[in-house]
Amino acid sequence: MNPRLARLLTRLYPRVWRERYAEEFEAFLQSGPSGLQAVANVVWSALHEYVIPTRGNPMNQNPNSFRSILKYPSAFLPLAMSLGALGVLASAAIYGLLHGAGGIIRQPDEGTAAHLWQILMAGQLPILLYFAVKWLPRAPRQTLYVLALQAGAALASMAPVYFLNL
Amino acid sequence: MRSTRNVASPENDTAAGYFSDPPLLVLASLANGPKHGHAMIDDIDRLCGTRLGPGTLYGAIARLEQQGWIEPLPAEERRQPYRITVEGLRVLRAKLTTLQQFTKAGLRRLASL
Numbered sequence: 001m002n003p004r005l006a007r008l009l010t011r012l013y014p015r016v017w018r019e020r021y022a023e024e025f026e027a028f029l030q031s032g033p034s035g036l037q038a039v040a041n042v043v044w045s046a047l048h049e050y051v052i053p054t055r056g057n058p059m060n061q062n063p064n065s066f067r068s069i070l071k072y073p074s075a076f077l078p079l080a081m082s083l084g085a086l087g088v089l090a091s092a093a094i095y096g097l098l099h100g101a102g103g104i105i106r107q108p109d110e111g112t113a114a115h116l117w118q119i120l121m122a123g124q125l126p127i128l129l130y131f132a133v134k135w136l137p138r139a140p141r142q143t144l145y146v147l148a149l150q151a152g153a154a155l156a157s158m159a160p161v162y163f164l165n166l
Numbered sequence: 167m168r169s170t171r172n173v174a175s176p177e178n179d180t181a182a183g184y185f186s187d188p189p190l191l192v193l194a195s196l197a198n199g200p201k202h203g204h205a206m207i208d209d210i211d212r213l214c215g216t217r218l219g220p221g222t223l224y225g226a227i228a229r230l231e232q233q234g235w236i237e238p239l240p241a242e243e244r245r246q247p248y249r250i251t252v253e254g255l256r257v258l259r260a261k262l263t264t265l266q267q268f269t270k271a272g273l274r275r276l277a278s279l
Contacts, residue, residue, distance in 0.1 A: 017228065024246035025224055028203045031244070038220055045221025054228040 001034035009039065012046035014053060064139035066146065074131035075146050078124040082153035085120040088113050089160050121157065124150075186216055188226035193235060193250060193258040200239055200249035203227075230254065 006029035010022050032038065069075055092113035128150060135143040195201060195209045203223055211217045218226070227248060230236040235254030239247045250258070 021224060021228065024203075024241070024244075025220075027244035028224070028246070029220055032204060032220055041219025042221040045219070045225050048221075048225065049228075054225070054232050 001029045001032055001038070003030050005034060005039070006030045009042045009046070012043060013049055014046075017049050017054065064142060066142045069135060069139060069142050069146055070149075072131075072135075074127050074134065075150075078128050078131070078150045079153045081120045081124040081127075082150070082157045085117045085157040086153075086160075088116045088120065089157070117157075117161070121154065124154070188218055188222050189230050189235075190258070190261055191216060191218065192223070192226045192230060193254055194262075196236060196248060196250040197255070197258060200247045202242070202245040202247045204245075206248075 003026075006026050009029060010018065010026045013022070013025075029038075029042070092111075128147075131150075132143065132147060135146070191210045191214070192206060194213060195206045201209060203220070207218055207223060227236065231238070231248075234251060235257055236248045236250055239249055241247075
């Protein structure tokens with residue numbers, strides 16, 4: 001196989017996999033045939049490696065560990081929503097500063113930023129509830145850690161509203 | 167008129183007999199000594215007529231190495247040979263024994279038809 005093509009195909013694999021196999025796999029590809037079938041096989045295998053990784057993801061990893069639980073949408077979505085709400089406040093404050101208001105511009109009907117913040121904060125409540133109901137019986141301690149993290153993010157988002165009387 | 171759609175032909179037999187469990191094939195290939203990638207592909211081809219693609223082979227190698235069933239030997243020029251571990255031999259023996267029991271039972275059922 002053409003060395004360039006071999007290198008390109010090897011680069012399709014995840015970084016962790018490449019750290020271990022890139023050198024020998026590239027040499028292996030270079031010394032083999034370069035048919036369309038071989039190329040398709042490598043592309044498919046590289047994609048498969050992203051979905052079910054062999055490196056950096058031990059097969060016996062505890063599915064109830066803090067890191068594993070945090071990967072579920074019901075765990076990370078509330079965090080993302082709280083941070084998003086904080087981002088909304090920050091962008092509103094920056095907008096106000098840029099327009100000489102010295103902070104968030106108060107509007108009589110609360111305004112878009114306030115509505116966005118409310119939607120993000122209220123929208124995460126059912127997800128939080130679902131997460132707690134699903135995971136507390138399975139892995140109480142790890143779930144409590146995640147819940148604490150979610151509560152921390154929510155408090156961080158609510159703090160400016162409370163302290164700045166927004 | 168007789169339909170020829172389901173008539174067995176040597177080509178159909180080959181396709182129907184295609185066996186693909188790459189990790190098991192790699193373990194079986196390494197059972198008679200260490201080999202590098204291309205030697206494994208040729209050996210597996212001779213063993214059961216299945217020719218593994220390069221990505222499939224290295225997918226199997228990575229999984230087997232992760233499980234400690236095969237291990238790399240010092241590289242020879244640019245070729246990387248692998249050998250089966252003691253644990254890998256134990257796993258291969260267990261898998262092949264199960265497969266043998268399954269094959270015997272399946273063939274007995276076919277014979278009784």
